[in-house]
Amino acid sequence: MRAHHDTILTIDLGGELARLIVHKIRDLNVYCELLTPHRVMTRECLTDETLKGIVVTGRIDSSVCAETATDCTTPGLWEKILFANVPVFAIGTAAVEMLRASGFDDENLFFDVELVAMKKPGEEAVILEPFSIGDHLEPFLYDVCGCKGDWTVEAFIEEAVANVRKQVGDKHVVCGLSGGVDSSVVAKLIYEAIGDQLTCIFVDHGFMRKDEPEMIREMFADTFKIRLVAVNASDRFIGRVEGVLDPEQKRKIIGEEFIRVFEEEASKFGGSAYLAQGTIYPDVIESGGGGEVVKSHHNVGGLPENIDFVGIVEPLNVLFKEEVRAVGRALGLPSSLVDRQPFPGPGLAIRCLGGITREKLEILREADAIFTRAIVEHGFTDQVSQYFAVMTGLQSVGVEEGIRTYDYTIALRAVKTDDFMVARPVEFPWSFLQYVTNRITSEVPHVSRVVYELTGKPPATIEWE
Structure with missing residues (x-):
């Protein structure tokens, strides 16, 4: 409480x-x-x-x-x-x-x-x-009950800033920055509290969307002037999860590897440091807060038992997604960042089902870019909360220029939700889905089929893994 x-x-x-x-x-x-x-x-x-x-x-x-x-x-x-x-x-x-x-x-x-x-x-x-x-x-x-009605964005920011200052003192804070809404708001909030005691670390784990690493570097280092360290660890991460089939194991491996990279970078500053993360309330609930694990979020249930930090700073862990966005707006973050669709910390690794290979990741990255950009170009962004492509790993027989192929199936997923705890599939026009399908199958090598998912949450989760 x-x-x-x-x-x-x-x-x-x-x-x-x-x-x-x-x-x-x-x-x-x-x-x-x-x-x-x-x-x-x-x-x-x-x-x-x-x-x-x-x-x-x-x-x-x-x-x-x-x-x-x-x-x-x-x-x-x-x-x-x-x-x-x-x-x-x-x-x-x-x-x-x-x-x-x-x-x-x-x-x-x-x-x-x-x-x-x-x-x-x-x-x-x-x-x-x-x-x-x-x-x-x-x-x-x-x-x-006699409630006073004091739960407001302004009150939360004031309290969160005070709590961060009290918790951290004069120690350094390392913030794991993914470029998503949650970690971006955490970075700005903590920067408001302790200024240059904060260093953001962006880890390119090889599972980012197309052109995303460059966008994140430009946004935070150039626009917000927050100290940013970019680490290219794609070989390291991909090597750890290649061939791993179990999605829970994938999440935990990636969560542990994130911590180890953060520890290595934090050690360069000298002295002890805190780790800041963009954990939000649904992450806590789904990672077992009620006694049942829906899935381990890499920054909650996916954390290793032993971490070389003074402690964890999670100022957003009582907020739902829309509350996080409201805090971001109040802190002056631009709509292009605050209203971005969510992107999980493990990235494309949990949208690439089964064993991960570099080829499958590249196929997924290109298909995802076509789908997400088409949604923007066709003016559907107000109708969707989260949308992405999934590499199903399923191969099936196809035909290209009269020649038999045996290539992958890409699934498209788009949902509308208020809080990401419950979601419903978006009903796109048939012509739009045909347009995206034709582009993916003609422009992305080794894709023979495209399917669109119609399952809500529940019974499914939004992510496939």
């Missing part, structure tokens, strides 16, 4: 509603954290001086518990929630569970997808009128 902000905990018992609630609460300028039952039960207690209230969301699919709403509650969960002695707001099946756990005596309590209940400390639980959840949420935050 944030030391200086009123906090609401949202506990997710299933479904996608919790994520939406967290965003809605933060949009109302109240700090909110997302917890799973596992994380609730592993905490010694939920009580904290900044905790003002708890929201619990249950499954809202009526087919799950249509008659009795007997949900699979974690034993002891409600006892712990109610013991926190703060107002509790429960939705869907969670409302039924809370009513029963707090002694509600209605024996004919049936599940309702719009059921909303609330319990104040020392009072009986009550069922609220069936208005929209949004109608109840703001009064709950401000009238019932």
